[in-house]
Amino acid sequence: MTALRANRGRDALAPGRNARSKRDPGARASRPRLLASKRRRLATALLGLALLAPLASAEVVHRERSLYQTILVVKQGRTLCLQFSLRRAQRNQSCLDERRPERMVLDYTRMMMAALLFGPAPQRILVVGLGGGTLPMALTAIYPEAQLDAVEIDPAVVQVAKRHFGFAESERLKVHVEDARVFTRRAVAAGRSYDLIMLDAFGADYIPEHLMTREYLADTRALLTGDGALAANTFAISQLYDAESATYFDVFGPFFNLKLPSSGNRVILAAKTQLPSLMTLNARAAALDKSLAPYGIKIRSYPRRLKSEVDWAADTRVLTDQYAPANLLQAQ
Amino acid sequence: MSALVLSLAFVGGFVIMSLELLGGRVLAPYFGSSIHVWGSIITVFMASLALGYLAGGRWSLRSPSLAKFAGLFLVGAGLLYPLVYFSEAAMEWIFHTFEDPRYGSLAASMVLFVLPTAMLGMISPYAVRLLVRTTEESGNIAGRLYFVSTAGSALGTLGTSFYFVLWWEINTILTMLTAALVLAGATALVVARTRT
Numbered sequence: 001m002t003a004l005r006a007n008r009g010r011d012a013l014a015p016g017r018n019a020r021s022k023r024d025p026g027a028r029a030s031r032p033r034l035l036a037s038k039r040r041r042l043a044t045a046l047l048g049l050a051l052l053a054p055l056a057s058a059e060v061v062h063r064e065r066s067l068y069q070t071i072l073v074v075k076q077g078r079t080l081c082l083q084f085s086l087r088r089a090q091r092n093q094s095c096l097d098e099r100r101p102e103r104m105v106l107d108y109t110r111m112m113m114a115a116l117l118f119g120p121a122p123q124r125i126l127v128v129g130l131g132g133g134t135l136p137m138a139l140t141a142i143y144p145e146a147q148l149d150a151v152e153i154d155p156a157v158v159q160v161a162k163r164h165f166g167f168a169e170s171e172r173l174k175v176h177v178e179d180a181r182v183f184t185r186r187a188v189a190a191g192r193s194y195d196l197i198m199l200d201a202f203g204a205d206y207i208p209e210h211l212m213t214r215e216y217l218a219d220t221r222a223l224l225t226g227d228g229a230l231a232a233n234t235f236a237i238s239q240l241y242d243a244e245s246a247t248y249f250d251v252f253g254p255f256f257n258l259k260l261p262s263s264g265n266r267v268i269l270a271a272k273t274q275l276p277s278l279m280t281l282n283a284r285a286a287a288l289d290k291s292l293a294p295y296g297i298k299i300r301s302y303p304r305r306l307k308s309e310v311d312w313a314a315d316t317r318v319l320t321d322q323y324a325p326a327n328l329l330q331a332q
Numbered sequence: 333m334s335a336l337v338l339s340l341a342f343v344g345g346f347v348i349m350s351l352e353l354l355g356g357r358v359l360a361p362y363f364g365s366s367i368h369v370w371g372s373i374i375t376v377f378m379a380s381l382a383l384g385y386l387a388g389g390r391w392s393l394r395s396p397s398l399a400k401f402a403g404l405f406l407v408g409a410g411l412l413y414p415l416v417y418f419s420e421a422a423m424e425w426i427f428h429t430f431e432d433p434r435y436g437s438l439a440a441s442m443v444l445f446v447l448p449t450a451m452l453g454m455i456s457p458y459a460v461r462l463l464v465r466t467t468e469e470s471g472n473i474a475g476r477l478y479f480v481s482t483a484g485s486a487l488g489t490l491g492t493s494f495y496f497v498l499w500w501e502i503n504t505i506l507t508m509l510t511a512a513l514v515l516a517g518a519t520a521l522v523v524a525r526t527r528t
Binding site for chain 1: 357360361362363364365366367369427428433494497498500501502503
């Protein structure tokens, strides 16, 4: 459990994925910090030169201690990744392929886009948790008519997204620097609504507790339009899996789980009213296929992967504002 | 007598820090967990304790007794318990009154926590007055009191953040803290009655 916990971030380790695999940019994440510490580098060198050779290839482009976390921008070949540092290892929050900036590098970002299968083109979109701005940039490019609100608690993350990840605000894409709970409560009070909501608020550790409770999800659901859809990024293997599932079920009723063999993430897809049928999903996928292809999203393969079975213990306690020991449960 | 007063000071310290820690959880649904939320809570607790120390010292000048000391706990419990019922409504109102979440969280912390915390802050100086007999021993006794009450605070912090929130709902924990204060006050009251 310790190894996994040290690797928390938006992008989770896939089950059985070799932590030293060259294909996994996240596995290399701990290396820049090793480089930063001469003493530790010496120790590593003593441990074996074989380990040191690949260390040299990851480069820390930017490092900053913000109010909420240590932000790292790490470059590996032509791939640039945003990481929030925790203890010795970091996980990727966002990645950008400089040669093909539109391509979504991380599995979970592509999986989140499955929410587009739920309904017609969204007019109003809410993205909670900015990271490198991958999702907001893609969504506003795919839907040039849509208005998008992004909520990010850490002003430093917004600056890093703009400076390193090509993120830009516009008339149609506004970033609100505040706690998502506060934003949501104000939005509900103002009677605002969204056709599509993506929940992707992560700290270095995991999703903050107060953004996992029944009350928060109920407020978020209240923001959805009648045929609105919600996508939430979570981990597929986590001590919190059951509690999260039970809480989403309590608020939304049946929902879809989307998991990929290559990814350690589980994306929850929920609708305000009713889940679409497989036929509708397939039809939407065919229609979206072309516009999503540049992002590397194989949308046609998603409908059959959406599972609505209850795969958690039925007696799991729901997370509420009164009972939210989320990160303690995770540590058990 | 000495053991009783020290144990009571321990309970006071325990409740203060447990309450402070729960404060973050109570405020989060309305004001988030931005850095200013913890800033507000810590500010309000420090300021309230400061006022409590001052008031507790002052009050110890007026014919101090164990029965009055017990009263601090009972009144503290009376100020703490209403949080279970009115904090939601208070925060709802404050949330819509203050646009800026910094002042919202500061106002909410004040409304919710000033009274119980200030009352519990009166315990330490009052306990010093009850225990000190001579000038020579005053420093030693004050030191021992700070030791137990701060150890209580440490344990209250640890217990709440490591275990209580995992086992119980916030309102359940608040009720238990109230019960601990009532029990402490009642014990002191019974002892005070039997000794006179």
